[in-house]
Amino acid sequence: MDKQIYMDHAATTPVDPEVLEAMLPLFTNEYGNPSSIHRWGQRADYAITTAREEIAEVLRCEADEIIFTSCGSESDNLALRGIALEARELGKGNHLIVSAIEHPAILRTAQQLQNHHGFDITILPVDQHGLTSPRDLKTVIQPDTFLVSIMYANNEIGVVQPISDLAAITHEHNILFHSDAVQAAGQLPLDVETLGVDLMSVSAHKFYGPKGVGLLYAKRDTLTHSQQTGGSQENGLRAGTQNVPLIVGMATALKIVVARQQNDNSKMKTLRDRLIKAVLETISDSILTGHRTCRLPNNASFAFEGIDGNELIMHLDLLNVAASSGSACKTGNPEPSNVLTALALSPKLSLGSLRLSLGRDTNDSDIEYLQQVLPKVINNMRGTP
Ligand SMILES: Cc1ncc(COP(=O)(O)O)c(C=O)c1O
The missing domain is CATH 3.40.640.10 (Type I PLP-dependent aspartate aminotransferase-like (Major domain))
Known part of the structure; x- marks a missing residue:
């Protein structure tokens, strides 16, 4: 692609x-x-x-x-x-x-x-x-x-x-x-x-x-x-x-950005909510991080049990998706960020974080592509069919 x-x-x-x-x-x-x-x-x-x-x-x-x-x-x-x-x-x-x-x-x-x-x-x-x-x-x-x-x-x-x-x-x-x-x-x-x-x-x-x-x-x-x-x-x-x-x-x-704000926000919120729903429904042992409604219109952030967040970012990059994770890899010893630590997630969950942040040009087909590839990547990483 x-x-x-x-x-x-x-x-x-x-x-x-x-x-x-x-x-x-x-x-x-x-x-x-x-x-x-x-x-x-x-x-x-x-x-x-x-x-x-x-x-x-x-x-x-x-x-x-x-x-x-x-x-x-x-x-x-x-x-x-x-x-x-x-x-x-x-x-x-x-x-x-x-x-x-x-x-x-x-x-x-x-x-x-x-x-x-x-x-x-x-x-x-x-x-x-x-x-x-x-x-x-x-x-x-x-x-x-x-x-x-x-x-x-x-x-x-x-x-x-x-x-x-x-x-x-x-x-x-x-x-x-x-x-x-x-x-x-x-x-x-x-x-x-x-x-x-x-x-x-x-x-x-x-x-x-x-x-x-x-x-x-x-x-x-x-x-x-x-x-x-x-x-x-x-x-x-x-x-x-x-x-x-x-x-x-x-x-x-x-x-x-202020002139476009209302339209851009409402478009991003719709796409964000579709993405959140799809991820939580199709990927087991996954959670949304952050508040469900008090959140930025463009932010969809998750944590996946049994996944290394940095490895996940690299897999997504190979599939042409730029994303980010909240854990910094310090000389091969990944540590969750202060943000994920403050949420008191289990260490296993907090190391498997993923942040997908949308923009004004994100569209339906971007979300559909993610809906297709993300569950597959996670299943492969977990070694589950
Ligand atoms: C909440 C927050 N504060 C401060 C900064 C730093 O901004 P800058 O990259 O312009 O130094 C960032 C950048 O990511 C941020 O997200």
């Missing part, structure tokens, strides 16, 4: 041709530095000012509350380290809370703040579906908690958290709330007022924008400490000449 079936949109998405079109002149003729005073610089500055305003309209925030970064990981780092540094300096507290299923950009940053800088962290458990309970959050808040960081939607199991409820609790205690919205952006509403977030991370390559550009929304006066020092770009909060083409690409991609 010549057809390639890309079912790994949670890892990254292709760049929308319209986005590429918007970026191209900024790589060629319009190469000015936005900090320069001459006309080349003014045009570049105008391009990022416009991009900032367009993004602010989607996030329903002020343009100067957006800080452009190089990726979602940098946005997460800037949020946690920047707020921690300020809390330390102003004596605002020493304790931060993150959920157990955060991306490593949050978890490892929090762990470093603990191990090297003496902050206290609490890792908030989730239930068997990956949901964070607002009631549980209440119980771990301390008098010296200064920040809670809980992701909007999870990258492996697609579970969507009750962000506005969680944020409301932190605000009752005068604590800042950050959310990693890298997976949510493109599929879920990003209105920061309704969500109630003080800080929020986004990355363009998850919604048909370019790789290597992201943003941090930081409500006015919440973030005052930068992580990267140098020039006074981005209100002094992120030094370095802005990547004008990629920033314009991100704004263009966001506008397009």
Whole structure:
């Protein structure tokens, strides 16, 4: 079969041709530095000012509350380290809370703040579906908690958290709330007022924008400490000449994805549900990981008893299907990810994970092909007829 079936949109998405079109002149003729005073610089500055305003309209925030970064990981780092540094300096507290299923950009940053800088962290458990309970959050808040960081939607199991409820609790205690919205952006509403977030991370390559550009929304006066020092770009909060083409690409991609969101989501949900139903009905000893309904429209994630997830990905690759698994193979010793571990699955199940993430171009025949090949591959791997 010549057809390639890309079912790994949670890892990254292709760049929308319209986005590429918007970026191209900024790589060629319009190469000015936005900090320069001459006309080349003014045009570049105008391009990022416009991009900032367009993004602010989607996030329903002020343009100067957006800080452009190089990726979602940098946005997460800037949020946690920047707020921690300020809390330390102003004596605002020493304790931060993150959920157990955060991306490593949050978890490892929090762990470093603990191990090297003496902050206290609490890792908030989730239930068997990956949901964070607002009631549980209440119980771990301390008098010296200064920040809670809980992701909007999870990258492996697609579970969507009750962000506005969680944020409301932190605000009752005068604590800042950050959310990693890298997976949510493109599929879920990003209105920061309704969500109630003080800080929020986004990355363009998850919604048909370019790789290597992201943003941090930081409500006015919440973030005052930068992580990267140098020039006074981005209100002094992120030094370095802005990547004008990629920033314009991100704004263009966001506008397009928001305009298409309703249609794309409803199409992906229908296909996703068909895939989930078929897999659970035709493959024995299989489970859906993550919550059945509180999940991203494009995420179908499973665990199969007696299967090595990494081997499964390789078999699927040979059959022209790009997928991913939540277990990292560490020198021949596979270990389930922190996400699957947090769901308290048996080790045998959690090593057999599979994430199929749909995109706007996924179609009926892709799903039919998967319905055909996946049970066969699993049966072969299990040695069952
Ligand atoms: C939830 C989440 N946070 C952060 C990141 C990091 O984003 P980036 O690849 O732009 O650094 C990812 C990327 O997969 C993600 O899924």
